[in-house]
Amino acid sequence: MKLKNLNIAFFVTTGVSIVVFIYLVFLGYDEIETPKDVIKIIASIVFPIPMLFFMRFIVIEHFLPENTDEYKLKNQKPATLFLVVTIAGGILMMQFLEFLTQKKLEDALVIAHLINSTTISSYVMNFLLYNNLKANGILSGVLMALAIHVFFLSA
Template sequence: MKSKQLNTAFLVTIGVSVLVFIYLVFLGYDEIKTLKDIIKIIASILFPLPLLFFTRFILIEHFLPKNTNEYKLKNQKPATLLLLFTVIVFICFMQLIEYLTGQKLEDHLIFAHLINSTTISSYVLNYLLYNNLKVNGILSGILLSLAIHVFFLSV
């Protein structure tokens, strides 16, 4: 029963993710002029799928918690440390990407939308099925680092 529930939630999450990406991509493209534009749209729709598979089969599957008070007390500190670590690592990662490419993240909003939507989809999947504190810490760190980068560090 748990496996069927997990697979149903996973498929629904992928479906919602694809719809969100289609909406965001077409929102960003007023005119599709070349084959390159079409390839960008298809790539941005397919990009989150491997990340969702990774989250479903690696992160969540191998950190399955038993949601007891003891579990929550034991994992609050590691989850907080993972949150802080992830924020620092992803801020550095986004700064490095901007430095290497010489372009701002805001110039490529599709990339920011991909990070945001994929992380939110994974977060919802984790919350609905497991509420794993460590995975929540990592996913929250990614979202927080994206927000800090876009609003405060990108000049």
């Protein structure tokens, strides 16, 4: 069962990374001027992978209980709280940073890639392997904040 999970996790993580990569490259096509930018973008996509392997290496077991109803019930509230807090915190922080540097996030495409690929990889990994609901809340919060920011708040 665990082996099957591991199997799915690797495939899904790789698949999602590739899709996001292609999508973002198309999205920021204008900003890619030299092959140097391509190298930077590839590097920021690859960034989470060694870290995930290291994490997986350390946390080889389910260090948390199985995904039972009881466990879900117990963690509902803190997980939702984490989600809301991270969304608010993420948006505020990005607004603050944009205000501070007087630059849009879209100008620093690499940073967006970095946050995105790191969060998505850890999200999928966490979702399929460890089922840590609190971590799930935080990671969902980061992704939501990024999406809201890019979609609504940066004109």
